[in-house]
Amino acid sequence: MRKRAFLLVIFITIVLLTAMAYAQDPLPSWNAGPAKQAIIEFVKATTDTASPKFVPSEARIATFDQDGTTWVEQPMYTQLMYCLERVPAVVKAKPELKNVEPFKTVLSGNREAMAKFTMKDLEKILVATLTGMTVEQFNAEVKEWLVAARHPRWKRPYTELVYQPMLEVMQYFRANGYKTYFVTGGGQDFVRAYSERVYGIPPEQVVGSAGATQFSYDKNGKPVLTKVAKLLLNDDKAGKPEGIYLFIGRRPVAAFGNSIGDKQMLEYTQAGDGARLMVLVHHDDADREYAYGPKSKIGTFTDALMAQAKQKGWVVVSIKNDWNRIFAFEK
Amino acid sequence: MRKRAFLLVIFITIVLLTAMAYAQDPLPSWNAGPAKQAIIEFVKATTDTASPKFVPSEARIATFDQDGTTWVEQPMYTQLMYCLERVPAVVKAKPELKNVEPFKTVLSGNREAMAKFTMKDLEKILVATLTGMTVEQFNAEVKEWLVAARHPRWKRPYTELVYQPMLEVMQYFRANGYKTYFVTGGGQDFVRAYSERVYGIPPEQVVGSAGATQFSYDKNGKPVLTKVAKLLLNDDKAGKPEGIYLFIGRRPVAAFGNSIGDKQMLEYTQAGDGARLMVLVHHDDADREYAYGPKSKIGTFTDALMAQAKQKGWVVVSIKNDWNRIFAFEK
Numbered sequence: 001m002r003k004r005a006f007l008l009v010i011f012i013t014i015v016l017l018t019a020m021a022y023a024q025d026p027l028p029s030w031n032a033g034p035a036k037q038a039i040i041e042f043v044k045a046t047t048d049t050a051s052p053k054f055v056p057s058e059a060r061i062a063t064f065d066q067d068g069t070t071w072v073e074q075p076m077y078t079q080l081m082y083c084l085e086r087v088p089a090v091v092k093a094k095p096e097l098k099n100v101e102p103f104k105t106v107l108s109g110n111r112e113a114m115a116k117f118t119m120k121d122l123e124k125i126l127v128a129t130l131t132g133m134t135v136e137q138f139n140a141e142v143k144e145w146l147v148a149a150r151h152p153r154w155k156r157p158y159t160e161l162v163y164q165p166m167l168e169v170m171q172y173f174r175a176n177g178y179k180t181y182f183v184t185g186g187g188q189d190f191v192r193a194y195s196e197r198v199y200g201i202p203p204e205q206v207v208g209s210a211g212a213t214q215f216s217y218d219k220n221g222k223p224v225l226t227k228v229a230k231l232l233l234n235d236d237k238a239g240k241p242e243g244i245y246l247f248i249g250r251r252p253v254a255a256f257g258n259s260i261g262d263k264q265m266l267e268y269t270q271a272g273d274g275a276r277l278m279v280l281v282h283h284d285d286a287d288r289e290y291a292y293g294p295k296s297k298i299g300t301f302t303d304a305l306m307a308q309a310k311q312k313g314w315v316v317v318s319i320k321n322d323w324n325r326i327f328a329f330e331k
Numbered sequence: 332m333r334k335r336a337f338l339l340v341i342f343i344t345i346v347l348l349t350a351m352a353y354a355q356d357p358l359p360s361w362n363a364g365p366a367k368q369a370i371i372e373f374v375k376a377t378t379d380t381a382s383p384k385f386v387p388s389e390a391r392i393a394t395f396d397q398d399g400t401t402w403v404e405q406p407m408y409t410q411l412m413y414c415l416e417r418v419p420a421v422v423k424a425k426p427e428l429k430n431v432e433p434f435k436t437v438l439s440g441n442r443e444a445m446a447k448f449t450m451k452d453l454e455k456i457l458v459a460t461l462t463g464m465t466v467e468q469f470n471a472e473v474k475e476w477l478v479a480a481r482h483p484r485w486k487r488p489y490t491e492l493v494y495q496p497m498l499e500v501m502q503y504f505r506a507n508g509y510k511t512y513f514v515t516g517g518g519q520d521f522v523r524a525y526s527e528r529v530y531g532i533p534p535e536q537v538v539g540s541a542g543a544t545q546f547s548y549d550k551n552g553k554p555v556l557t558k559v560a561k562l563l564l565n566d567d568k569a570g571k572p573e574g575i576y577l578f579i580g581r582r583p584v585a586a587f588g589n590s591i592g593d594k595q596m597l598e599y600t601q602a603g604d605g606a607r608l609m610v611l612v613h614h615d616d617a618d619r620e621y622a623y624g625p626k627s628k629i630g631t632f633t634d635a636l637m638a639q640a641k642q643k644g645w646v647v648v649s650i651k652n653d654w655n656r657i658f659a660f661e662k
Contacts, residue, residue, distance in 0.1 A: 012339055058533060135576060179535075192580045202389060203580030204510075204535075213576050215569035215595055223598045225576050232563050232577070238546035245466060245544050245556050246563070247578060249523045249534030264546055267554045 026172040029165040029325040035317045042277040047176045053275035057177045061252045066184040068258040072161040074290045086129040131227045142193040165323045184208045185236035207247040209235045236261045241268035278314040285320040357503040360496040360656040366648045373608040384606035388508045392583045397515040399589040403492040405621045417460040462558045473524040496654045515539045516567035538578040540566045567592045572599035609645040616651040
C-alpha cells in the first residue's frame with residue numbers, strides 16, 4: 001500500500017502541474033472578448049466556494065446541443081447524410097425497395113429531387129435506415145460509416161469537423177467538476193456511437209431524439225434489443241427541457257445552443273436559481289465555415305432569437321470574431 | 332498552489348487509510364457464505380488489472396431494482412401507498428371527485444374494498460396523484476409525505492426500511508469505481524425525490540417507469556414542466572433492458588433484482604461478454620421481514636425463476652441466512 005500511496009502522490013503532482021499550465025489559458029482557440037470572458041468568469045464563480053454564485057459539484061450540469069453547436073451542420077445534418085448514404089445497403093438487403101420512392105430517387109443521386117423530399121419521404125428513409133436491426137448492428141453500421149464518409153467541402157471524416165473551441169469549453173467545464181451532456185435533436189443512438197471518443201461524453205450523458213427498442217430472444221435464445229419505429233422523445237425545442245428532465249432529472253446551470261431549436265433549453269436553464277450561463281453560437285463566418293441566419297432551412301438563428309438573446313443576457317458567440325481556430329486540423 | 336498540493340496529499344492519505352480499514356470487510360451485514368463470497372470475488376476480479384475478468388472503469392455499470400431488492404415492498408409498493416394517501420389532498424383540491432369511484436372507496440378507508448380495485452381503478456388513482464402538477468410541486472409533495480408517512484409494521488419512515496446489506500453492496504461497488512443505477516418499476520420521479528439522500532444514487536442514475544412532461548410558460552412567463560398522463564417507459568420485465576439501453580446506453584456488468592420483473596434485466600446483463608454478476612434477493616424470513624414466493628401478488632419469486640437462477644448460475648441471496656442485519660436501526 002505504501003508504494004501505491006507514493007505513486008498516487010507522484011500522479012497527483014503531475015495532475016497539479018498540468019492543471020497549473022492549463023490554468024494559464026483554458027480556451028486557447030478563443031479570442032479575448034466578452035464571450036470568452038463570460039464563460040471563464042462563470043466557471044470561476046460557480047466553482048469558488050467563497051463566491052455567492054458557487055454551485056455544489058452534484059448540481060454542475062452543462063448541456064450542449066450538437067449540430068451547429070459542437071460540429072458542422074451544413075450543408076445537411078450529418079445524421080441525415082448517414083441515412084441517405086445507407087440507402088444503397090438497405091436496398092441491397094431488400095431489393096423490392098429499388099423502384100419504390102423515395103428510395104429510387106436517393107439511388108439516382110439526383111440532389112435536386114432529394115431537396116424536394118417531403119417529411120413523409122424523409123420519415124420513410126429514417127425508418128428504413130435507423131430501425132429494424134439490433135442495437136449492436138446499428139452501432140457497428142454507424143461506426144463503419146464514420147470511418148469511410150467524407151464531408152463534401154473539407155473531404156474529411158465528419159468527426160474531424162468538430163469545433164475545437166467547443167471541445168475546449170467542454171474540457172474546461174469537466175476539469176471544473178461539471179458533467180457535460182449532449183442534448184441534441186439528433187438520434188441518441190447515432191450520437192452515442194462516437195460521443196465518447198470524439199467529445200469525451202459517455203453514452204449515458206447523451207440525450208437525443210430517441211426511438212423505442214424491443215426486447216426479444218434470437219434463435220439461439222440470446223436476449224436482443226431491436227430498434228423499432230416508435231418515437232419516444234423528439235428532442236428539439238420544447239422536447240429539450242422535457243428530455244433534460246426525463247434523462248437527467250436536474251436543471252442545467254449552463255446550456256449551449258445555436259438555433260431556435262435550443263431556445264426552450266436556454267429559457268429552462270435560465271429559469272433556475274443562482275448562477276446561470278446561456279450561450280448561442282452564431283454562424284457568421286462564410287469564409288472559414290458558414291454564415292446562415294433566418295433564411296437557412298436548418299440551424300435557424302432568427303432575428304427574434306437574436307433579440308431574445310440580447311434582452312435576456314445570453315452570450316452570443318461570433319464564430320468570425322470569437323474563434324481564432326475552428327477545427328483541430330487547422331494551423 | 333503548494334499549500335493546496337500539501338492539503339491534497341493529506342486528504343489522499345486519509346482516503347487511503349479509510350480504504351485500508353474498510354477493506355477488512357466491505358459487507359459487515361452479510362454472513363460469510365456463497366452469496367457474499369460471489370459478490371466480493373466479482374468486484375475484486377473486475378477491478379484487478381491483472382485479472383482476465385478486469386472491466387475498464389467506464390464500463391463498470393451495476394443496476395439495482397428497488398422494491399424488494401433495496402427496500403421493503405410489503406404489504407404494498409411504497410409508491411402505491413403514497414398514491415392512496417395522497418387521495419384526500421387531491422379530493423380537497425377537486426371536491427367533485429369526493430363521490431366518484433375509486434376515490435370514494437379510498438376516502439372510506441375500506442381496505443378490503445381497495446384490495447379489489449381493478450387496474451383501471453388504480454390507473455385513475457395514479458393519474459390523479461402523479462400528474463397535473465409541475466415537476467417541482469410533485470417533488471415537494473413526495474418529500475413532504477416521506478417525512479410524515481409511517482410503515483404499518485415498523486411505524487418508521489419508509490426511507491428507513493432500506494436493506495443495510497444492499498446499501499453496503501452499493502457503497503462497495505461505488506468505492507470500486509462502479510456507477511450504481513436504479514432500474515425500477517417504480518416511478519422515476521418518485522424515486523429521484525429521495526434516491527440521492529437515501530441511497531447515494533443521484534437523479535440522473537435513476538431509471539424508472541417514466542411519464543412525459545409538457546413544457547409551457549406560467550402566467551408570469553416562466554418556463555415550467557408539467558407532469559402529464561402519458562407513459563413513456565413501463566420499466567418492468569422487458570421494459571428493464573429497454574430502459575437500460577434508453578437511459579444508460581451500456582449493458583450492465585452486474586444486476587440485482589428479486590422477482591420475475593427483473594428476469595429480463597438479469598438475462599440481458601448475462602448476455603454480455605466477460606465477467607458478469609446476476610443476483611436475486613429471496614424473501615424467506617417471515618420473522619425479521621417477510622417470506623413470499625409464487626403466491627404473493629407482488630414481488631413474485633416463482634419456482635421457474637428459482638430454477639432459472641440455478642441453471643444460469645445466478646446468485647440467490649437468502650435474507651434469512653445471508654443477512655445478519657436487515658435495517659440500519661437494528662442492533
